[in-house]
Amino acid sequence: MFQKILIANRGEIARRIMNTCREMGVATVAVYSDVDCRAIHVLEADQAVALGDAEPAASYLNIDKIITAAKESGAEAIHPGYGFLAENADFAERCEQNGLIFIGPPSPVIRELGDKTVARQTMIKNGVPVIPGMTSPESDPETIAREADRLGYPVLIKAAAGGGGKGMRVVQTHAEIREACLSAASEAASAFGNGSIYLEKYLARPRHIEFQILADRYGNVVHLLERECSIQRRHQKIIEETPSPVMTPELRERMGKAAVAAARASGYVNAGTVEFLLDADGSFYFLEVNTRLQVEHPITEMVTGIDIVRHQLAIAAGDPLTLVQEQIQGRGHAIECRIYAEDPEQGFYPSPGKITYMKEPSGPGIRNDCGVYSGFQVPMEYDPILSKLIAHAENRDAAIQRMIAALSSYVIAGIRTAIPFLIDVLRSEAFVAGETFTDFVSSHFADWKPERKDVDIARIAYIIDDLASQRRTKNFSGAGVGVPMSPWQSLGNWRR
Amino acid sequence: MNYRFKTGEETLTFNADPIKENQLKVFTGKKTLDVRYTVINDHHVHCVVDGVGINAFISGEKGERTILIRGVSYVVSDADLSAQTRKGARDLTKLPQVITPPMPSVVVRIMVAEGDSLQRGDGVIVLTAMKMETTLTAPFPGRVAGINVSVGEKVMPGKILVDIEKEAEDAPAK
Numbered sequence: 001m002f003q004k005i006l007i008a009n010r011g012e013i014a015r016r017i018m019n020t021c022r023e024m025g026v027a028t029v030a031v032y033s034d035v036d037c038r039a040i041h042v043l044e045a046d047q048a049v050a051l052g053d054a055e056p057a058a059s060y061l062n063i064d065k066i067i068t069a070a071k072e073s074g075a076e077a078i079h080p081g082y083g084f085l086a087e088n089a090d091f092a093e094r095c096e097q098n099g100l101i102f103i104g105p106p107s108p109v110i111r112e113l114g115d116k117t118v119a120r121q122t123m124i125k126n127g128v129p130v131i132p133g134m135t136s137p138e139s140d141p142e143t144i145a146r147e148a149d150r151l152g153y154p155v156l157i158k159a160a161a162g163g164g165g166k167g168m169r170v171v172q173t174h175a176e177i178r179e180a181c182l183s184a185a186s187e188a189a190s191a192f193g194n195g196s197i198y199l200e201k202y203l204a205r206p207r208h209i210e211f212q213i214l215a216d217r218y219g220n221v222v223h224l225l226e227r228e229c230s231i232q233r234r235h236q237k238i239i240e241e242t243p244s245p246v247m248t249p250e251l252r253e254r255m256g257k258a259a260v261a262a263a264r265a266s267g268y269v270n271a272g273t274v275e276f277l278l279d280a281d282g283s284f285y286f287l288e289v290n291t292r293l294q295v296e297h298p299i300t301e302m303v304t305g306i307d308i309v310r311h312q313l314a315i316a317a318g319d320p321l322t323l324v325q326e327q328i329q330g331r332g333h334a335i336e337c338r339i340y341a342e343d344p345e346q347g348f349y350p351s352p353g354k355i356t357y358m359k360e361p362s363g364p365g366i367r368n369d370c371g372v373y374s375g376f377q378v379p380m381e382y383d384p385i386l387s388k389l390i391a392h393a394e395n396r397d398a399a400i401q402r403m404i405a406a407l408s409s410y411v412i413a414g415i416r417t418a419i420p421f422l423i424d425v426l427r428s429e430a431f432v433a434g435e436t437f438t439d440f441v442s443s444h445f446a447d448w449k450p451e452r453k454d455v456d457i458a459r460i461a462y463i464i465d466d467l468a469s470q471r472r473t474k475n476f477s478g479a480g481v482g483v484p485m486s487p488w489q490s491l492g493n494w495r496r
Numbered sequence: 497m498n499y500r501f502k503t504g505e506e507t508l509t510f511n512a513d514p515i516k517e518n519q520l521k522v523f524t525g526k527k528t529l530d531v532r533y534t535v536i537n538d539h540h541v542h543c544v545v546d547g548v549g550i551n552a553f554i555s556g557e558k559g560e561r562t563i564l565i566r567g568v569s570y571v572v573s574d575a576d577l578s579a580q581t582r583k584g585a586r587d588l589t590k591l592p593q594v595i596t597p598p599m600p601s602v603v604v605r606i607m608v609a610e611g612d613s614l615q616r617g618d619g620v621i622v623l624t625a626m627k628m629e630t631t632l633t634a635p636f637p638g639r640v641a642g643i644n645v646s647v648g649e650k651v652m653p654g655k656i657l658v659d660i661e662k663e664a665e666d667a668p669a670k
Binding site: 179182183186187190234341346349350351352356357359380381382383384407408409410411413414416419420423450451452454455456457458459460461462463464465466467468469472 | 499501510512514520522524529531533535538539540541543545550552553554555556558561562563564565566567568569570572574598599600601604605619622624625626628629630631
């Protein structure tokens with residue numbers, strides 16, 4: 001096993017990887033940009049290396065700086081986390097060239113699967129079903145417009161290098177396609193350093209189901225069951241669960257086999273995720289392989305009891321896989337809610353700023369993978385994820401109830417989060433019934449506002465806080481020397 | 497003592513009478529509530545309202561605070577204290593006609609040029625914040641009178657990014 005690894009990421013995922021490293025006795029090196037000098041991954045690492053300017057291209061996306069940091073700190077391997085350089089084949093290749101082990105698949109595999117259009121071609125050749133659409137990337141909006149006319153609207157523009165909803169646009173009519181292409185390409189270029197885009201037919205009400213896979217260097221491949229990730233806003237997942245409410249043992253068997261076949265077809269090594277869209281009639285289509293640790297991996301860890309990061313490190317160090325498919329069993333039900341700094345009453349617009357106070361939920365079956373703390377200034381430069389709250393219970397209903405209770409006791413003050421929105425989604429009849437299609441948010445929660453039934457109590461809390469702060473001011477100014485005054489003694493007469 | 501709270505355009509008066517240490521009788525205008533409370537720290541108050549215990553978490557500026565209760569946030573504005581902060585906010589709402597970012601952002605693309613005529617809802621400028629792009633659109637039909645920013649610039653809320661001259665509704669015939 002490695003003595004020391006560098007984690008080329010920030011926030012909650014860097015911290016989560018460090019936790020496993022600490023358990024395994026592997027020393028950790030963090031990297032950070034100027035605005036992140038007080039970030040939690042810097043505080044918890046054994047060692048931290050400054051990268052410079054906050055701009056991702058100058059810091060977390062800067063391959064030269066990260067390779068240098070790894071070599072100078074004596075790290076043997078680099079874990080890329082998710083996002084940033086996680087699916088960058090050039091980065092993996094540069095690690096390989098510099099004698100550093102990239103904790104992920106080999107660079108040619110990332111390159112092939114990372115180009116979503118090449119991946120589509122590979123799957124077609126190996127008999128894995130794919131969604132109708134383009135099999136090569138395009139940059140000319142006119143050509144894309146012609147292709148869209150041929151496929152028929154609505155269509156979905158996707159970034160060839162994409163993931164995480166960046167550079168993705170649903171286009172309903174011919175009139176919108178040009179601006180959508182430009183905007184998607186520019187978003188893709190800034191997120192992935194590659195502005196290529198392509199088209200797929202847009203499926204109206206699919207479910208998003210993915211399979212976690214683990215593969216070693218010796219041709220052993222297993223899957224760690226499915227995750228359902230259909231509740232999305234702006235094409236970014238916000239609630240994930242496992243098992244899927246619609247999964248049957250027979251369908252799991254078929255989809256699991258397709259996932260393992262997809263991994264084998266691409267020569268996959270390390271942890272990855274094969275994503276599918278499942279249509280109402282039970283037919284499923286290959287969407288893409290995410291060649292990284294997924295944001296939502298904790299729900300799989302909760303139901304299988306398997307630490308995926310530990311296996312990633314073992315596979316990268318050259319150990320054979322110790323898991324066999326028959327032994328992998330799910331126990332109970334797990335749900336994850338992503339907690340972003342965003343305002344659900346303002347179209348989920350990001351809400352960076354200082355977290356003035358924070359209290360994390362806890363209790364049986366609760367896990368919070370958290371990348372922030374009370375007093376932390378959430379920077380505007382990066383993805384606004386604050387933490388991932390996971391609830392595990394013996395069945396779906398109990399997991400929903402456990403998650404609602406945990407969300408209700410989760411306090412993040414000073415910035416906005418979608419916590420009240422998530423509570424209402426989990427309480428909704430549609431979610432409880434398992435009707436979790438990817439259009440869930442737009443069809444059930446389009447103009448959502450929270451029910452504010454505790455408004456009188458909020459005003460009472462305001463009054464109490466006002467009385468307490470007057471007392472604090474008085475005490476601080478030394479007005480009541482010797483004897484601390486109670487609020488009604490110390491109150492001035494400015495209130496009627 | 498009385499507290500006047502803003503609720504939209506109206507104000508609502510709560511009367512709070514200290515009974516003894518850490519106990520209040522609060523009249524909300526509709527009902528009287530018995531409140532006992534413990535101040536846990538600067539941000540956390542535990543109160544027992546008519547026998548039911550509730551945690552409330554407090555943040556924000558004096559006069560306008562955000563209170564979190566059971567995961568839901570409530571903005572409470574004190575009409576006697578928030579005059580100054582409200583004034584700023586009101587000035588902005590008086591000018592709903594401006595192109596200004598809702599939060600600190602970076603300009604990605606300017607979709608218009610000086611002199612362009614715009615229809616309501618036309619895209620004007622594309623901003624990025626935390627890696628997501630947002631398009632600000634024209635709030636009314638008009639003509640682009642000035643562009644005050646350039647691509648790549650960091651912009652703050654309140655800054656007018658693009659001036660749009662409103663199309664005069666009763667323009668004199670030329």
